[in-house]
Amino acid sequence: MQYAIQVVMSFFMLSIMFIVLPRASVSGARIADVLETEPSIRDPQQPQRFAEPFDGTVEFRRVSFRYPGAEADVLHDLDFVARPGQMTAFIGSTGSGKSTLINLIPRFYDVTEGAILVNGIDIREVTQHDLRAKIGYMPQQQENLPPGKTPIEIIQAIAPMNQSEVHHFLHYFLFEQEQARLPNHCLSFGQRARLLLAKLVASGANCLVLDEPVNHLDIPSREQFERALEMFKGTVVVVAHDRAFIQRTADIIWKLNDGALSISYLKNILQ
DSSP, rough: OOOHHHHHHHHHHHHHHHHHHHHHHHHHHHHHHHHHHSSSSEEEESOHHHHHHHOOOEEEEEEOOOOOOSSOEEEEEEEEEEOOOOEEEEEOOOTSSSHHHHHHHHSSSSSSEEEEETTTEEEEGSSSHHHHEEEEOOOSSOOSOOOOHHHHHHHHGGGGGGGHHHHHHIIIIIIIIGGGGGGGGGOOOOHHHHHHHHHHHHHTEEEEEEEETTTOOOHHHHHHHHHHHHOOOOEEEEESSSSHHHHHHHHEEEEETTEEEEEEEEHHHHH
Protein backbone atom coordinates (compact mmCIF):
# COMPACT_ATOMS: atom_id res chain seq x y z
CA MET A 1 0.00 0.00 0.00
CA GLN A 2 2.86 2.39 0.78
CA TYR A 3 4.51 1.68 -2.58
CA ALA A 4 1.18 2.17 -4.33
CA ILE A 5 0.62 5.47 -2.53
CA GLN A 6 4.08 6.68 -3.56
CA VAL A 7 3.42 5.77 -7.18
CA VAL A 8 0.01 7.43 -7.15
CA MET A 9 1.44 10.58 -5.54
CA SER A 10 4.19 10.72 -8.16
CA PHE A 11 1.63 10.60 -10.96
CA PHE A 12 -0.42 13.20 -9.10
CA MET A 13 2.58 15.56 -8.88
CA LEU A 14 3.34 14.93 -12.54
CA SER A 15 -0.20 15.91 -13.51
CA ILE A 16 0.14 19.09 -11.43
CA MET A 17 3.34 19.95 -13.30
CA PHE A 18 1.50 19.61 -16.61
CA ILE A 19 -0.98 22.21 -15.30
CA VAL A 20 1.54 24.58 -13.68
CA LEU A 21 4.14 24.70 -16.47
CA PRO A 22 1.82 26.18 -19.15
CA ARG A 23 0.59 28.75 -16.68
CA ALA A 24 4.16 29.66 -15.72
CA SER A 25 5.07 29.96 -19.38
CA VAL A 26 2.18 32.34 -20.07
CA SER A 27 2.97 34.39 -16.95
CA GLY A 28 6.63 34.61 -17.94
CA ALA A 29 5.67 35.84 -21.39
CA ARG A 30 3.44 38.53 -19.88
CA ILE A 31 6.19 39.66 -17.51
CA ALA A 32 8.61 39.84 -20.44
CA ASP A 33 6.10 41.98 -22.35
CA VAL A 34 5.91 44.41 -19.42
CA LEU A 35 9.70 44.60 -19.07
CA GLU A 36 10.11 45.22 -22.80
CA THR A 37 7.45 47.94 -22.95
CA GLU A 38 8.82 51.37 -23.77
CA PRO A 39 7.47 54.06 -21.41
CA SER A 40 5.26 56.65 -23.08
CA ILE A 41 6.36 59.37 -20.65
CA ARG A 42 9.91 60.42 -21.49
CA ASP A 43 12.20 63.18 -20.31
CA PRO A 44 13.17 65.92 -22.79
CA GLN A 45 16.61 65.73 -24.38
CA GLN A 46 17.48 69.20 -23.12
CA PRO A 47 15.49 69.63 -19.90
CA GLN A 48 14.94 72.95 -18.21
CA ARG A 49 15.35 73.58 -14.49
CA PHE A 50 12.83 75.15 -12.15
CA ALA A 51 13.68 78.70 -11.20
CA GLU A 52 14.35 79.55 -7.57
CA PRO A 53 12.58 80.41 -5.41
CA PHE A 54 10.06 77.71 -6.29
CA ASP A 55 6.56 78.90 -5.35
CA GLY A 56 4.64 75.81 -6.55
CA THR A 57 2.04 77.57 -8.70
CA VAL A 58 0.11 75.07 -10.86
CA GLU A 59 -1.61 76.31 -14.01
CA PHE A 60 -3.78 74.41 -16.49
CA ARG A 61 -3.98 76.08 -19.91
CA ARG A 62 -6.80 74.74 -22.09
CA VAL A 63 -5.97 71.18 -21.03
CA SER A 64 -7.77 68.23 -22.58
CA PHE A 65 -6.94 64.58 -21.99
CA ARG A 66 -7.94 61.32 -23.59
CA TYR A 67 -6.76 57.86 -22.54
CA PRO A 68 -4.96 55.89 -25.26
CA GLY A 69 -7.48 54.05 -27.45
CA ALA A 70 -10.46 55.97 -26.04
CA GLU A 71 -12.99 57.58 -28.33
CA ALA A 72 -13.72 60.65 -26.22
CA ASP A 73 -11.85 63.03 -23.96
CA VAL A 74 -11.99 62.50 -20.21
CA LEU A 75 -11.14 66.15 -19.53
CA HIS A 76 -12.17 69.04 -21.76
CA ASP A 77 -10.52 72.45 -22.11
CA LEU A 78 -9.58 73.02 -18.44
CA ASP A 79 -8.31 76.46 -17.39
CA PHE A 80 -7.42 77.27 -13.79
CA VAL A 81 -4.54 78.38 -11.55
CA ALA A 82 -3.68 76.92 -8.13
CA ARG A 83 -1.59 79.43 -6.19
CA PRO A 84 0.68 79.08 -3.15
CA GLY A 85 -0.93 79.70 0.21
CA GLN A 86 -4.28 78.47 -1.08
CA MET A 87 -6.07 75.14 -1.22
CA THR A 88 -7.66 74.51 -4.59
CA ALA A 89 -10.28 71.76 -4.35
CA PHE A 90 -12.19 69.77 -6.94
CA ILE A 91 -15.56 68.17 -6.37
CA GLY A 92 -17.78 66.16 -8.66
CA SER A 93 -19.58 62.88 -9.09
CA THR A 94 -17.80 59.55 -9.54
CA GLY A 95 -16.30 59.30 -13.01
CA SER A 96 -16.21 63.05 -13.61
CA GLY A 97 -12.41 63.02 -14.07
CA LYS A 98 -11.15 64.29 -10.70
CA SER A 99 -8.48 61.62 -10.14
CA THR A 100 -7.40 61.88 -13.78
CA LEU A 101 -6.88 65.62 -13.31
CA ILE A 102 -4.82 65.01 -10.18
CA ASN A 103 -2.65 62.40 -11.93
CA LEU A 104 -1.77 64.82 -14.72
CA ILE A 105 0.08 67.18 -12.35
CA PRO A 106 2.96 64.78 -11.46
CA ARG A 107 2.91 63.74 -15.15
CA PHE A 108 1.71 60.18 -14.76
CA TYR A 109 0.08 60.90 -18.13
CA ASP A 110 0.75 63.52 -20.78
CA VAL A 111 -2.02 65.88 -21.76
CA THR A 112 -3.65 65.41 -25.17
CA GLU A 113 -4.05 69.15 -25.75
CA GLY A 114 -2.96 72.26 -23.93
CA ALA A 115 -0.25 72.53 -21.28
CA ILE A 116 0.27 72.20 -17.53
CA LEU A 117 2.69 74.70 -16.02
CA VAL A 118 4.36 74.35 -12.64
CA ASN A 119 6.26 77.39 -11.44
CA GLY A 120 5.78 78.85 -14.91
CA ILE A 121 7.39 75.95 -16.83
CA ASP A 122 5.63 73.34 -18.94
CA ILE A 123 6.04 70.08 -17.01
CA ARG A 124 7.04 68.32 -20.26
CA GLU A 125 10.15 70.55 -20.40
CA VAL A 126 11.63 69.31 -17.09
CA THR A 127 12.71 65.84 -16.00
CA GLN A 128 10.24 63.65 -14.17
CA HIS A 129 12.66 63.46 -11.24
CA ASP A 130 12.85 67.24 -10.84
CA LEU A 131 9.08 67.60 -11.19
CA ARG A 132 8.17 64.93 -8.66
CA ALA A 133 10.82 66.12 -6.23
CA LYS A 134 8.85 69.38 -5.98
CA ILE A 135 5.42 67.75 -5.66
CA GLY A 136 4.13 65.81 -2.69
CA TYR A 137 1.60 63.29 -4.00
CA MET A 138 -0.87 61.37 -1.84
CA PRO A 139 -2.94 58.75 -3.73
CA GLN A 140 -6.32 57.43 -2.62
CA GLN A 141 -4.83 54.17 -1.32
CA GLN A 142 -1.66 54.54 0.72
CA GLU A 143 -0.46 51.01 -0.05
CA ASN A 144 3.24 51.77 0.21
CA LEU A 145 4.99 54.52 2.11
CA PRO A 146 7.51 56.23 -0.19
CA PRO A 147 11.16 56.52 0.81
CA GLY A 148 12.14 59.91 2.12
CA LYS A 149 13.75 61.60 5.05
CA THR A 150 15.15 59.91 8.12
CA PRO A 151 12.88 59.59 11.19
CA ILE A 152 14.64 62.48 12.95
CA GLU A 153 14.21 64.76 9.93
CA ILE A 154 10.52 63.85 9.73
CA ILE A 155 9.99 64.71 13.39
CA GLN A 156 11.87 68.02 13.00
CA ALA A 157 9.79 68.91 9.95
CA ILE A 158 6.44 68.41 11.65
CA ALA A 159 7.48 69.69 15.09
CA PRO A 160 6.32 73.29 14.38
CA MET A 161 2.86 71.96 13.53
CA ASN A 162 2.27 70.94 17.16
CA GLN A 163 0.55 67.76 16.03
CA SER A 164 0.71 65.83 19.29
CA GLU A 165 -0.93 62.64 18.04
CA VAL A 166 1.11 62.47 14.84
CA HIS A 167 4.22 63.35 16.86
CA HIS A 168 3.52 60.51 19.29
CA PHE A 169 2.68 58.16 16.45
CA LEU A 170 5.97 58.82 14.67
CA HIS A 171 7.95 58.53 17.88
CA TYR A 172 6.42 55.12 18.57
CA PHE A 173 6.80 53.63 15.14
CA LEU A 174 10.10 55.24 14.15
CA PHE A 175 12.01 55.44 17.40
CA GLU A 176 10.71 52.95 19.95
CA GLN A 177 10.42 50.39 17.18
CA GLU A 178 13.30 49.68 14.83
CA GLN A 179 12.94 51.58 11.57
CA ALA A 180 13.76 48.44 9.57
CA ARG A 181 10.78 46.69 11.16
CA LEU A 182 8.32 49.41 10.17
CA PRO A 183 7.10 47.65 6.98
CA ASN A 184 6.27 44.57 9.05
CA HIS A 185 3.74 46.45 11.14
CA CYS A 186 0.12 46.39 10.07
CA LEU A 187 -0.74 50.07 9.69
CA SER A 188 -4.29 51.27 9.42
CA PHE A 189 -5.29 53.51 6.50
CA GLY A 190 -5.49 56.46 8.90
CA GLN A 191 -1.98 55.82 10.22
CA ARG A 192 -0.66 55.52 6.67
CA ALA A 193 -2.31 58.81 5.72
CA ARG A 194 -0.82 60.64 8.71
CA LEU A 195 2.64 59.17 8.20
CA LEU A 196 2.55 59.92 4.48
CA LEU A 197 1.54 63.53 5.14
CA ALA A 198 4.48 63.86 7.55
CA LYS A 199 6.82 62.45 4.90
CA LEU A 200 5.48 64.83 2.25
CA VAL A 201 6.00 67.82 4.51
CA ALA A 202 9.46 66.59 5.51
CA SER A 203 10.44 66.12 1.87
CA GLY A 204 10.38 69.89 1.36
CA ALA A 205 7.71 69.76 -1.36
CA ASN A 206 6.22 73.16 -2.22
CA CYS A 207 3.10 71.67 -3.77
CA LEU A 208 0.84 68.99 -2.30
CA VAL A 209 -1.45 66.96 -4.57
CA LEU A 210 -3.94 65.01 -2.47
CA ASP A 211 -6.48 62.50 -3.79
CA GLU A 212 -9.23 61.78 -1.23
CA PRO A 213 -6.88 62.37 1.74
CA VAL A 214 -9.49 62.07 4.53
CA ASN A 215 -11.38 58.97 3.42
CA HIS A 216 -9.92 56.73 6.13
CA LEU A 217 -9.49 59.25 8.94
CA ASP A 218 -11.67 59.53 12.02
CA ILE A 219 -12.87 62.94 13.23
CA PRO A 220 -9.91 63.73 15.56
CA SER A 221 -7.43 62.69 12.87
CA ARG A 222 -9.25 64.84 10.31
CA GLU A 223 -8.98 67.83 12.61
CA GLN A 224 -5.22 67.29 12.95
CA PHE A 225 -4.91 66.79 9.22
CA GLU A 226 -6.74 70.07 8.57
CA ARG A 227 -4.52 71.97 11.04
CA ALA A 228 -1.44 70.58 9.31
CA LEU A 229 -2.73 71.76 5.93
CA GLU A 230 -3.52 75.22 7.33
CA MET A 231 0.13 75.59 8.38
CA PHE A 232 1.44 74.49 4.98
CA LYS A 233 2.50 77.60 3.04
CA GLY A 234 2.76 76.07 -0.44
CA THR A 235 0.17 75.13 -3.05
CA VAL A 236 -2.42 72.48 -2.18
CA VAL A 237 -4.54 70.75 -4.84
CA VAL A 238 -7.07 68.31 -3.41
CA VAL A 239 -9.87 66.03 -4.57
CA ALA A 240 -12.42 64.96 -1.97
CA HIS A 241 -16.02 63.80 -1.73
CA ASP A 242 -16.31 65.05 1.85
CA ARG A 243 -18.12 68.35 1.34
CA ALA A 244 -17.67 69.40 4.98
CA PHE A 245 -13.91 68.94 4.74
CA ILE A 246 -13.83 70.99 1.52
CA GLN A 247 -15.93 73.78 3.06
CA ARG A 248 -13.65 74.06 6.09
CA THR A 249 -10.31 73.96 4.31
CA ALA A 250 -10.55 74.99 0.65
CA ASP A 251 -10.08 78.55 -0.59
CA ILE A 252 -11.21 77.87 -4.16
CA ILE A 253 -13.57 75.06 -5.16
CA TRP A 254 -14.10 73.87 -8.70
CA LYS A 255 -16.81 71.47 -9.81
CA LEU A 256 -16.07 68.90 -12.49
CA ASN A 257 -19.02 67.77 -14.57
CA ASP A 258 -18.28 65.12 -17.22
CA GLY A 259 -14.68 66.27 -17.49
CA ALA A 260 -15.45 69.99 -17.77
CA LEU A 261 -15.08 72.75 -15.19
CA SER A 262 -18.62 74.00 -15.11
CA ILE A 263 -18.91 75.96 -11.84
CA SER A 264 -16.37 77.54 -9.50
CA TYR A 265 -17.07 78.40 -5.86
CA LEU A 266 -15.48 80.56 -3.27
CA LYS A 267 -15.37 79.23 0.25
CA ASN A 268 -17.68 81.87 1.71
CA ILE A 269 -20.34 81.18 -0.94
CA LEU A 270 -20.69 77.55 0.13
CA GLN A 271 -20.96 78.59 3.75
